[in-house]
Amino acid sequence: MTMVKPLLALGMLVSSTALAHADVSVCALLSITGPASALGAPQQNSVQFMPKEIQGKAVRYTVLDDATDPGAATQSARKCLSEQKADILIGGAATPVASALAAVAAETETPFLAIGPVTTKDAQFKWTFVVPQPVSLMASAVAEHMKAAGIKTIGVIGYSDAYGDLWLNAITPLLKSAGIAIGPVERFARNDTSVAAQALKVASARPDAVLVVASGAPAAGPNLALADRGYAGVIYHTHGSASPAFLKVAGPVGNGTLLPVGPVVVASQLEDSNPAKAPAVKYTAQYDAVYGPGSVSPFGGYLIDSGTVIVAAATPVLESGLEPGTKEFRTALRAALENLNNVPGVHGAYSASATNHDLSNSTASRVMAVVENGKFNIAR
Numbered sequence: 144m145t146m147v148k149p150l151l152a153l154g155m156l157v158s159s160t161a162l163a164h165a166d167v168s169v170c171a172l173l174s175i176t177g178p179a180s181a182l183g184a185p186q187q188n189s190v191q192f193m194p195k196e197i198q199g200k201a202v203r204y205t206v207l208d209d210a211t212d213p214g215a216a217t218q219s220a221r222k223c224l225s226e227q228k229a230d231i232l233i234g235g236a237a238t239p240v241a242s243a244l245a246a247v248a249a250e251t252e253t254p255f256l257a258i259g260p261v262t263t264k265d266a267q268f269k270w271t272f273v274v275p276q277p278v279s280l281m282a283s284a285v286a287e288h289m290k291a292a293g294i295k296t297i298g299v300i301g302y303s304d305a306y307g308d309l310w311l312n313a314i315t316p317l318l319k320s321a322g323i324a325i326g327p328v329e330r331f332a333r334n335d336t337s338v339a340a341q342a343l344k345v346a347s348a349r350p351d352a353v354l355v356v357a358s359g360a361p362a363a364g365p366n367l368a369l370a371d372r373g374y375a376g377v378i379y380h381t382h383g384s385a386s387p388a389f390l391k392v393a394g395p396v397g398n399g400t401l402l403p404v405g406p407v408v409v410a411s412q413l414e415d416s417n418p419a420k421a422p423a424v425k426y427t428a429q430y431d432a433v434y435g436p437g438s439v440s441p442f443g444g445y446l447i448d449s450g451t452v453i454v455a456a457a458t459p460v461l462e463s464g465l466e467p468g469t470k471e472f473r474t475a476l477r478a479a480l481e482n483l484n485n486v487p488g489v490h491g492a493y494s495a496s497a498t499n500h501d502l503s504n505s506t507a508s509r510v511m512a513v514v515e516n517g518k519f520n521i522a523r
Contacts, residue, residue: 165468171204182358183208185438189443191433193450202453203227213240216234216243217247224253232256237259238261238306245257246267248267252474257273258449260273260276261305272481273500274445274448274493275503276503281509282313284509287321296326297353297379298348298350300369302333303330326350327344341365346369346374357383359389379402384400398516402512405503406508407426408441409510410439417507422489426439426444426489437518448503451487452480452493455479457476460472
């Protein structure tokens with residue numbers, strides 16, 4: 144694996160060695176800075192644990208900072224494709240960035256592994272494969288838990304962007320079917336420094352529960368603001384909040400928060416029969432050894448699983464004799480991604496088909512968790 148070094152004048156990280164045309168070239172657009180940096184930082188940290196070779200071919204990683212900006216991500220992706228001859232793109236931890244990269248992937252006919260939830264169609268669907276659990280899968284876990292808990296009314300405080308839209312569109316019909324009323328619904332921007340006004344409106348309605356649709360450290364804001372207003376109901380979050388950054392900022396106020404998470408978040412608590420346990424425990428041990436106990440994040444796990452998926456797809460393509468750096472290789476790699484079948488990763492098993500590019504589409508890829516004393520534990 145080629146190491147990376149910072150080029151501060153450009154605000155990005157790039158490969159530090161000259162190109163080798165026989166290498167498998169991977170371009171990773173990560174939110175190292177910007178509102179989604181709590182997601183991008185553990186992904187940047189995880190590059191060192193990615194596969195170093197496939198079928199005797201070196202894997203070269205070029206890591207660029209998208210600054211959580213769709214425009215910057217688009218520009219950097221084009222630069223990477225042009226200069227590094229990338230065979231595959233990884234990126235888009237934030238949904239708006241993933242949407243922008245899906246457009247570049249379709250235009251350049253380059254396979255794209257989205258590490259944030261995104262919906263695509265037509266040419267963008269053809270070239271985009273989504274690594275994280277689909278919002279629909281996680282939303283159903285939340286709706287089922289709410290129904291079982293006897294929740295009748297909920298308020299929502301969520302991002303005013305594509306991620307917020309995805310969750311509202313997915314969970315609204317599920318809650319309606321469960322007889323759970325929604326309202327009020329309040330939105331906020333990723334870079335807002337306060338959600339006091341939104342929390343006041345929601346708390347004043349006194350819903351049985353509140354759903355927070357956000358990610359990383361900003362997701363703690365609604366918990367803190369609701370606590371300031373004396374809200375005592377149940378608080379649910381999305382899997383976007385499953386990070387050490389949320390736990391740190393929320394502190395004791397985060398206790399009792401319920402959310403769906405990927406298996407890697409509760410790796411040591413999984414049953415030994417769970418196929419995700421072995422890879423999840425291995426990655427957790429690697430990461431914690433370098434960055435400290437309890438520092439692993441599911442967002443870094445999506446990057447690790449992207450590497451696992453690339454190995455699984457690229458192996459038969461390389462065995463066929465096709466050379467990296469060519470259109471033929473990229474086309475064959477896309478076809479191989481579409482034929483993945485139960486590839487084990489830290490977030491569960493990955494499969495795809497011509498009509499389903501959500502790689503993590505099994506209920507085994509989700510676990511309902513609760514925050515207890517600054518940790519994510521399996522909810523009993």
